Amino acid sequence: MSSSAILLIHCPDNKGIVATVSEFIFKNNGNITYLDQHVDSTQKTFFMRIEWELDDFIIPPNKIGEYFDTLIAKKYSMKWQLHFSNEVPRMALFVSKLPHCLYDILSRWKSQEIEVDIPLVISNHLELEPIARQFGIDFYHFAINTENKREQEQAQLQLLAEHDIEFIVLARYMQILSEEFISHYRNKIINIHHSFLPAFPGARPYHSAFERGVKVIGATSHYVTAELDAGPIITQDIIRVSHADSVDDLMRKGRDLEKVILARSIWHHLKRQILVFQNRTVVFT
Amino acid sequence: MSSSAILLIHCPDNKGIVATVSEFIFKNNGNITYLDQHVDSTQKTFFMRIEWELDDFIIPPNKIGEYFDTLIAKKYSMKWQLHFSNEVPRMALFVSKLPHCLYDILSRWKSQEIEVDIPLVISNHLELEPIARQFGIDFYHFAINTENKREQEQAQLQLLAEHDIEFIVLARYMQILSEEFISHYRNKIINIHHSFLPAFPGARPYHSAFERGVKVIGATSHYVTAELDAGPIITQDIIRVSHADSVDDLMRKGRDLEKVILARSIWHHLKRQILVFQNRTVVFT
Amino acid sequence: MSSSAILLIHCPDNKGIVATVSEFIFKNNGNITYLDQHVDSTQKTFFMRIEWELDDFIIPPNKIGEYFDTLIAKKYSMKWQLHFSNEVPRMALFVSKLPHCLYDILSRWKSQEIEVDIPLVISNHLELEPIARQFGIDFYHFAINTENKREQEQAQLQLLAEHDIEFIVLARYMQILSEEFISHYRNKIINIHHSFLPAFPGARPYHSAFERGVKVIGATSHYVTAELDAGPIITQDIIRVSHADSVDDLMRKGRDLEKVILARSIWHHLKRQILVFQNRTVVFT
Amino acid sequence: MSSSAILLIHCPDNKGIVATVSEFIFKNNGNITYLDQHVDSTQKTFFMRIEWELDDFIIPPNKIGEYFDTLIAKKYSMKWQLHFSNEVPRMALFVSKLPHCLYDILSRWKSQEIEVDIPLVISNHLELEPIARQFGIDFYHFAINTENKREQEQAQLQLLAEHDIEFIVLARYMQILSEEFISHYRNKIINIHHSFLPAFPGARPYHSAFERGVKVIGATSHYVTAELDAGPIITQDIIRVSHADSVDDLMRKGRDLEKVILARSIWHHLKRQILVFQNRTVVFT
Structure with missing residues (x-):
């Protein structure tokens, strides 16, 4: 079984977040295996968990966080965590x-x-x-x-x-x-x-x-x-x-x-x- | 469907209550269709629900309470309620x-x-x-x-x-x-x-x-x-x-x-x- | 409460579907309120339900299906249904x-x-x-x-x-x-x-x-x-x-x-x- | 914790079974701690589980089965099992x-x-x-x-x-x-x-x-x-x-x-x- 990356995100709700994040993964040749999002409409807050396979992913694992933060997270004021399925906590x-x-x-x-x-x-x-x-x-x-x-x-x-x-x-x-x-x-x-x-x-x-x-x-x-x-x-x-x-x-x-x-x-x-x-x-x- | 009597009892726990109550019904020719009892051992209290068919029961319905109270309930300091299945509340x-x-x-x-x-x-x-x-x-x-x-x-x-x-x-x-x-x-x-x-x-x-x-x-x-x-x-x-x-x-x-x-x-x-x-x-x- | 569009999709699993569909909605100024997807890995089939508000959506409701079919559905061999939340079945x-x-x-x-x-x-x-x-x-x-x-x-x-x-x-x-x-x-x-x-x-x-x-x-x-x-x-x-x-x-x-x-x-x-x-x-x- | 006896019974349904069994235990100075019965009205069959403390019980444990069988079980054509809570299966x-x-x-x-x-x-x-x-x-x-x-x-x-x-x-x-x-x-x-x-x-x-x-x-x-x-x-x-x-x-x-x-x-x-x-x-x- 190949390894995958898991991204947990929350930020103020906004148009285009799903498109932007899924585009980031798609453009870098990742295959999304899980995506779920939730909007807490009382708090106007957006939550997402997205998981994708790393096999052909262009960005190396140790650079994903940096790239994601620079390209996307800052723009949407996201709090995020990045995990890898092959880590054993x-x-x-x-x-x-x-x-x-x-x-x-x-x-x-x-x-x-x-x-x-x-x-x-x-x-x-x-x-x-x-x-x-x-x-x-x-x-x-x-x-x-x-x-x-x-x-x-x-x-x-x-x-x-x-x-x-x-x-x-x-x-x-x-x-x-x-x-x-x-x-x-x-x-x-x-x-x-x-x-x-x-x-x-x-x-x-x-x-x-x-x-x-x-x-x-x-x-x-x-x-x-x-x-x-x-x-x-x-x-x-x-x-x-x-x-x-x-x-x-x-x-x-x-x-x-x-x-x-x-x-x-x-x-x-x-x-x-x-x-x-x-x-x-x-x-x- | 024939009518039945329902007796709900609670009293201090004691030996012989089930025997005495079931004997009372049996002797008077009642057929018990339900009997369940519970002892709360923290409160030393006995609870029972007993139901029996009235068809061949010797005591007439309007006398059951009086007989039960005199013959049994007083002896065991019981609180009891008597109901009949054909009553419509x-x-x-x-x-x-x-x-x-x-x-x-x-x-x-x-x-x-x-x-x-x-x-x-x-x-x-x-x-x-x-x-x-x-x-x-x-x-x-x-x-x-x-x-x-x-x-x-x-x-x-x-x-x-x-x-x-x-x-x-x-x-x-x-x-x-x-x-x-x-x-x-x-x-x-x-x-x-x-x-x-x-x-x-x-x-x-x-x-x-x-x-x-x-x-x-x-x-x-x-x-x-x-x-x-x-x-x-x-x-x-x-x-x-x-x-x-x-x-x-x-x-x-x-x-x-x-x-x-x-x-x-x-x-x-x-x-x-x-x-x-x-x-x-x-x-x- | 404003009206929203609901798209139900299934198609052979493929990279980029979420990105493409969410981009379509985002580009046309739709606000996604629900998105969930599921991949049946035994059948290699992708399923999605996506819902977005129509308030500022650029494509008029009666044209959405046509546009979606031409621009996206055909490319991914999608079966799709489009519904509107204000329809009363x-x-x-x-x-x-x-x-x-x-x-x-x-x-x-x-x-x-x-x-x-x-x-x-x-x-x-x-x-x-x-x-x-x-x-x-x-x-x-x-x-x-x-x-x-x-x-x-x-x-x-x-x-x-x-x-x-x-x-x-x-x-x-x-x-x-x-x-x-x-x-x-x-x-x-x-x-x-x-x-x-x-x-x-x-x-x-x-x-x-x-x-x-x-x-x-x-x-x-x-x-x-x-x-x-x-x-x-x-x-x-x-x-x-x-x-x-x-x-x-x-x-x-x-x-x-x-x-x-x-x-x-x-x-x-x-x-x-x-x-x-x-x-x-x-x-x- | 003292030991108790457990009797499991089933037999054709009949009047007086509960009275007879509970009387047997009461007369021999047993304290009933559990009694539940069930009548399967489609099969006309009576089921009972009864448990009582052995502390002051007059009949010695190794004789209970014999006495019960002779005095009660035969009369009602009962199938029965007797167990003791202090047995370890x-x-x-x-x-x-x-x-x-x-x-x-x-x-x-x-x-x-x-x-x-x-x-x-x-x-x-x-x-x-x-x-x-x-x-x-x-x-x-x-x-x-x-x-x-x-x-x-x-x-x-x-x-x-x-x-x-x-x-x-x-x-x-x-x-x-x-x-x-x-x-x-x-x-x-x-x-x-x-x-x-x-x-x-x-x-x-x-x-x-x-x-x-x-x-x-x-x-x-x-x-x-x-x-x-x-x-x-x-x-x-x-x-x-x-x-x-x-x-x-x-x-x-x-x-x-x-x-x-x-x-x-x-x-x-x-x-x-x-x-x-x-x-x-x-x-x-």
């Missing part, structure tokens, strides 16, 4: 004590369902170390309390930098990240929350759902921002429950949602399908 | 300006999908009068403002009493009922709210859902209590949405949810499948 | 005895949820005449048996032609259309089938679903082709059922699916979102 | 080359989400041996061709007997079991099929689904019978797809369904919630 996993998301992600990784490098697992607890080891991945333990939090986060950041980590997945990591930490990975930390946000943010959402007597429970993956459980939502799904379900049943049923929803978000992130704009996502699928 | 519809739920309910009623009497439609606006008329149902208009609210509600209550209304359905009725009004129809007013509560209570939930960038929207039917949109939930369901959906799209897609969810709740209520306990429902299906 | 409803889809469609039409003209309802039975009348629509009865079928279909076709009907909706019409009839409305007859096709085609799918003990039932809307229940699928959805559901329960629950799924298909058809290719649909949403 | 996994269901089940087992013993994994291929080993489970390879099939199945049966296997899970095992093999594990072999049966039985259902252009795909778990993919359905679920999904996308999305659906069925089987009657299941949840 580097991801860090943060976990605490619950194993289901960790098992699920590592199984997908090991069976090459997702193409990603996972150099390390970080945890504030020791319980899941055997699982990381079982899959041959380094495990780092950072016990965190109110005194050492800043210091430990700095150590984590250094470790992440050493391993050239591009994005972080919180696979049921039960520790709030500081605003400072988050600022290093803006829209690059994916969390799974075990409710259909904005209902039941924070701790113990299954208990709250039980108390409220809801008939559906959900899970929500989102990029982490400074405000708890309020970042841009990537994926959500639900499962039906009834009066007959205890809190334990909700937790059990919810686990299946959590791991599938989180995996779907990782997929979208890896495939460069997500654009974030004003705390909302555009997910091109 | 009388329902009032409250509407404002949106027609979809009204059309849907009247269509189901007219085609005998639901067995219910609908003597009247009440509205705080005039827009939907032609629909009520089109289906041959009386329409009453009560314009409501802060000055006349108490007075108008009293007039409504009197009208409902005159028509011997058993329960009320708020089919997108956009007017908050007073605590006093609600007290006359405790757990007998069904509302449809256009979000998956407890997310987005109150006004304009589709706008809030759009702002928050959720990927699923929902609808919730619940019994009305004094606290707005916080009563016991009967039914909920959701539909997936994406960044491509405008607020108008959410409203359009949501309408289909609303009418189906509301109809399902009316069905459960009519079939006497719902027990309310501590702001949660047990729905036996 | 004319639809005929075919029904038999079940009222739920008829009520639902007429309610949506009457409340302007769908913009369509419905000049007539055709039926092989008389039961639903009052509903058509109630909504002020002409009702035509064509009793059909093996002897008169050809003749009655010819009469129906003439009636449809007189009323300038563009497309037909079979709203639980329980009568198989002849191949000859269908040939007059190729990909313009929408049927709702009460199962998730290809499971349970033909008659009595709910009975078959019950017999087979399935745990989900579905509904499928599709364009009608000569082979029964085998035409291109437009929309499908399902609802969960259990052992506790009788055939009557399946029918009741299925009705809600049927009417919602059928309405969704009508929406897609009216919005010109559907392309048919080799017995499958591309639905741009 | 022994399960064998059959796999071929696809790892996702295997990973998922072993992860649930290792994290004690399901209480079951898994003494061995059997496969007709060698690819998944490392996964079994990684989780510390014995792996047995039985290459199967038309010549050796009978012989290999006999060897498998002997191995299963030696390990005292109660039930078998086919976790994407791509080899048809002979009628003779199946006869040893009647309603004790759970298969996951990657379509919403009865649509697309047999090989390559995702390819068939793509060809047919369906808008939902599904997965079905069922007990294996002699007729391929036609056994009693335990659980089914679906996921929405569109024209934009290639066969590879269907496979990828389907995998998440398959593993979750299969796990749900194993849960129901382990919790003794399933009764099979005339090729359909009653699943008490």
